Amino acid sequence: MRLPTRMIRTMVSLVVVGTLCIGMMGAGAAPEYAKWGQIAVKETQQRYQADIIDYLHVGRTYLSANKAEEKFKLWIRTKDGSEFGVYVYLQFNPAHDTEYTIRYERVG
Template sequence: MKRLLIFSVAVFIVIAFNVSVEAEPEYAKWGAIAVNETQKRFKADIIDYKHIGRIELTPKKSEEKFKLWLRNKEGNEFGLYVSIQFDPSTDLIYSIRFSESNQ
């Protein structure tokens, strides 16, 4: 009985650890959209990526913000802020805005 209890606890810990390690963050799908839209528009290599955060603007409108670091074909590097406004209940995208940064 004691072995069964220890085994059960061990299995539970392994399963719980695997679930927590493999879970994608909530912003991951928005980050993929930010990266894809940036590549389409700027035709540059994305060499760094940072999720800044989510803001709830209204109950029907949220905004995810990211900062990407790009390198163009000429080798110039620059920062780019990407803001995606969307309906959090339907994931309908209202807008995607880009703003260049020199930092």
């Protein structure tokens, strides 16, 4: 029996998000980037109408005293089956941990 494509995409998305959550819980305190990783996954799924099949936190860069940037690389699969990477950059004020902007850079 073959599962419908939509069901498979939903299951893969749940596994990715679940893995993020379990990884954060299992390590005790969540890493500083956890909140931004969840936002990166959610926003990228919405922007590309695609499933996230791999996730990597590249790192944080401090751009100024009141601006930091988290960088993630996500590998996505679109509804038509194509796959490619997307760098996701989230800029925010680290003192307040809010007020972010997001930009995407497609690779591959």
